[in-house]
Amino acid sequence: MDFIKTVSKDNTLKKLSEKEISDFRNHLQGTLLLAGKEGYDESRSVWNGMIDRKPALIVQCQNSADIQTALAFIRKHNFILSVKGGGHNVAGSAVCDGGLMIDFSKMKEISVDAESKKIKVEAGATWAELDTAAQKQGLAVPGGVVSTTGVAGLTLGGGIGWLRRKYGLACDNLISAEVITANGEKIIASEQQHADLFWAIKGGGSGFGVVSTFEFQAHPVGPEVFFSPVFYPATEAEQIIKSYREKSRSMPNEVSTFLIYGTVPAGEPFPDKWHNEDYILIASMYTGKVEEGEKVLKPYRELGQPIADFSGIMPYTNVQSFFDEDYPKQELHYYWKSIVAKELSDAAISMFIELGKNRPSPLTTVDIWQLGGAIDQVPHSQTAYPHRNAQHLIAIESNWEKHLPDQENIEWTKNAIRELLPFTEGSSYLNFEDAETEDVKRAQGSHHKKLQEIKNKYDPENIFN
Incomplete structure (x- = not known):
């Protein structure tokens, strides 16, 4: 292989040399997948059988440092970007054609603090995995109604589930989030820090940054x-x-x-x-x-x-x-x-x-x-x-x-x-x-204009397009 073809954000074809790919791989702690290689098709597969897109590169991130490395590579080459959490979004937006996909399937760590009823979960986890961990302590976070849904996507879009009328939406129970911004900075968004960004990710969708970890307030439910x-x-x-x-x-x-x-x-x-x-x-x-x-x-x-x-x-x-x-x-x-x-x-x-x-x-x-x-x-x-x-x-x-x-x-x-x-x-x-x-x-709805202003602040080059 001398090079691979990729698609840039202006929809033009670009070539990446084998050396550029090798250097990129060497800076990752996670896995870099290319078409035809083991794991590539499984990684690009999402819930909706109608979606059959093929990223040029897939980065299975191991940690937030890998996300920062991937974003730096995207900025350098002006790639199309997509981010896959649980891969359950009906529109299939987790997968792009010809660009770079960040895959969170290796980032599923969940920690439960039974005393404070707070739960931290990485962006690759599903609600089934979160529910299982939380229920061991008699707790639950409002999620959806299908357990294979990803925690990340559901929360960013609001999160309507079985606990909604008692404890609100998934996003209503978000306390803080670790976000990697378009310029590669790792920040904590909460009501005290970067409050505008925190407001945006509570039901405003994706496109403001890569959320790598969510911290929720859980509630006594069940068993x-x-x-x-x-x-x-x-x-x-x-x-x-x-x-x-x-x-x-x-x-x-x-x-x-x-x-x-x-x-x-x-x-x-x-x-x-x-x-x-x-x-x-x-x-x-x-x-x-x-x-x-x-x-x-x-x-x-x-x-x-x-x-x-x-x-x-x-x-x-x-x-x-x-x-x-x-x-x-x-x-x-x-x-x-x-x-x-x-x-x-x-x-x-x-x-x-x-x-x-x-x-x-x-x-x-x-x-x-x-x-x-x-x-x-x-x-x-x-x-x-x-x-x-x-x-x-x-x-x-x-x-x-x-x-x-x-x-x-x-x-x-x-x-x-x-x-x-x-x-x-x-x-x-x-x-x-x-x-x-x-x-x-x-x-x-009525929040669209404000959300666009926040996106322009944190992603002025529209990397998260």
């Missing part, structure tokens, strides 16, 4: 909770959803729920007669005293005659991984979008049902996430996450088998959001959006 996933026939959708809306208004903050319109899979544990029929799922978790959970969540179990009711006491970690099988890595193609609603009107419910009936793939779901509670107790100005005081998030999670046409499913998803626009405020949840400028702007 068991009461969890209630109840499946109803979609033929009763209107009555069930309106009843769900009414019951949810009086639920305590210890309850977090969401509603899903989907299709019953053909197999156990569902009764044969319901296979391939549409369902409405009311899934709820109670964070209070476990013995009180059955009584508190009982109203959600009496909305009609269920197809199946799997409610009961179970380990918190089992709840966190309950939906993992529905989102297998690389086996499906995924394209998601969302829209925030201050209230769930009758017209919005009608449109929601219409979309549910017309999904192009039986694996696609249309979801309503209940918000409020602790999310709204954080002032709008305190974090970059902009959607305080919104009561619901409507998400279109398009999932389909690889042999089916991508464009049909993508266009249907975009059109679904257009159909919902008249009944909502028009903004969206960053973790469910594309990396396109307009999508990011819509998700950042």
Whole structure:
């Protein structure tokens, strides 16, 4: 090999000599991967099977010094950069074509201080790994609802999960973060230091620096909770959803729920007669005293005659991984979008049902996430996450088998959001959006201008593009 071809930020081809690559490798404590070498394809593989990008170089960082070395190399050669934490972002933005990818898969250290209830976690960890470590001390940090999701990406985009109404978003529980800035400086961002940068990474997304370590405030949760996933026939959708809306208004903050319109899979544990029929799922978790959970969540179990009711006491970690099988890595193609609603009107419910009936793939779901509670107790100005005081998030999670046409499913998803626009405020949840400028702007909402100012301060050359 005399050289490899790379792509610069101005989209021109550049050549790196073997000596330049060798010198770069010698300055790393981690691993440098090139196309065709062992580990390269595994490293560039992300959750979404639709993403098949090929970086020219992959740096599997061992520590923050490797991040600084990689950023210096990027500045010198003007490369495209991407950063992979857990690799679960639906848009696949962790992987670039022809540039340099920083891979955190070797940085997964987690430390739990049981006395202060503080947890430090490196950027390569998943929520399953964080949950396992935290639960050994009877603690939890608000995460997502799929345990294979990366801690880093979910937190930077906000972080909506089962603990959201009791303890807020993942980003609301961030105490500090170690960040490597565009010029290679390692800093600690917190309310006391670099407060503007800290504000930005609490729900404003990526692009402000490489966050290598997160410090969270954890809370006493588990080891068991009461969890209630109840499946109803979609033929009763209107009555069930309106009843769900009414019951949810009086639920305590210890309850977090969401509603899903989907299709019953053909197999156990569902009764044969319901296979391939549409369902409405009311899934709820109670964070209070476990013995009180059955009584508190009982109203959600009496909305009609269920197809199946799997409610009961179970380990918190089992709840966190309950939906993992529905989102297998690389086996499906995924394209998601969302829209925030201050209230769930009758017209919005009608449109929601219409979309549910017309999904192009039986694996696609249309979801309503209940918000409020602790999310709204954080002032709008305190974090970059902009959607305080919104009561619901409507998400279109398009999932389909690889042999089916991508464009049909993508266009249907975009059109679904257009159909919902008249009944909502028009903004969206960053973790469910594309990396396109307009999508990011819509998700950042009223904070977009301030976030751009902070980015220009910490990344004036737009290295994190």
